[in-house]
Amino acid sequence: MELKIGNVRLENPYILAPMAGVTDLPFRLLCKEMGAGLICMEMVSAKAISFHNKNTEKLMEIEEKERPVSMQLFGSEPDLIAKMAAQIEERPFDILDLNMGCPVPKVVNNGEGSALMKNPKLAAEIVRKTAKAIQKPLTVKIRKGFDEAHSNAVEMAKYLEDAGAAAIAVHGRTREQYYAGKADWEIIRQVKEAVSVPVIGNGDVTDPISAHKMMEETGCDGVMIGRASRGNPWIFRQLVEYDKTGNIPERPDVAELKAMILRHARLQLQYKGEYTGIREMRKHVAWYTAGYPHSAAIRRRVNEIETIGQLEEVLESIPEKLDRNSREYYNIMTD
Structure with a gap:
């Protein structure tokens, strides 16, 4: 159309x-x-x-x-x-x-x-x-x-x-x-x-x-x-x-979610520099992870980040294939 x-x-x-x-x-x-x-x-x-x-x-x-x-x-x-x-x-x-x-x-x-x-x-x-x-x-x-x-x-x-x-x-x-x-x-x-x-x-x-x-x-x-x-x-x-x-694609899996957040963050750095770009990413990460298990824990960690490296560390700590409802996942996200 x-x-x-x-x-x-x-x-x-x-x-x-x-x-x-x-x-x-x-x-x-x-x-x-x-x-x-x-x-x-x-x-x-x-x-x-x-x-x-x-x-x-x-x-x-x-x-x-x-x-x-x-x-x-x-x-x-x-x-x-x-x-x-x-x-x-x-x-x-x-x-x-x-x-x-x-x-x-x-x-x-x-x-x-x-x-x-x-x-x-x-x-x-x-x-x-x-x-x-x-x-x-x-x-x-x-x-x-x-x-x-x-x-x-x-x-x-x-x-x-x-x-x-x-x-x-x-x-x-x-x-x-x-x-x-x-x-x-x-x-x-x-x-x-x-x-x-x-x-x-x-x-x-x-x-x-x-x-x-x-x-x-x-x-x-x-x-x-x-x-x-x-x-x-x-x-x-x-x-x-x-x-x-006529089909609706499934919601992105954790791997695609993480990749998109990182791509967004790198664009932020490219156009705004790390200081402003990463701080602005905090609200975006909250929106990206809303509805995923333990998103509140992710937000708490992300609200303290100041560098792209710190964001990468948070994202790397989220297993891509681990059951997101498991105790192990919860422990990782609240570490």
Whole structure:
């Protein structure tokens, strides 16, 4: 199944969601290798770009082999966003996305992210000016609404389409919900029926079965995978394999899990150096090992590591063929 957004053709409709502190360059490369149809970067502040912020510059690094890539901006000033979009358009991203769904207080309190759900006309002005300022496809990520009493995703989507959005991603939760509760797929279906541009569904997709269920129930053109990809880049391989064969590959065994963690860690070192890279790996290892026996013991050990060598020692102590429910395994992991 292909998906076309503007003039950008994706090999499949499965998209890595933009997640602050998660979808950095190393993780994006892994998800691309596993088959993601589109890779979304961490959101970047348009204002920070205008200030030539060094950390922001690092966030905007792109590798040719991860393309097609979507770069995401956030802000609330139409002229500034349009100007910054034009300024960075020469960078090797394929799609520019505008974040109108982030629920974090420091973003919302600035009138940015999901705060724009409360002002569809301002949101449309941002899209209109930005779409005119660049040649690349412009997409927008929104939520169901700001709160349950103001579930205006359909109205918002119509404004955004009219303003020039080439596709719209809809997270089926309100800002008030953050990531709690159940995502409302019905609102995704309503948006899909209300606009003619591609609609990408987001929320509660954890495996190929739920991805296909979302597409069947909502008619959405693509599926965005967020939290279910953390520590699980294999989810994209599963989605692609399921489309091809109808079979869902088994969860990675311990050997593949360890190999992926090490590959991720080495990419972290390559792009960020050992001090930052290994410390950032601590949270990733927690996600990778979640659900495996005695993962709490692994996390305790990993939270103290400072070098790649120490990480290798922890991973080497996990037997690949030992019964993970055995006393011996428990003793090794709590040593």
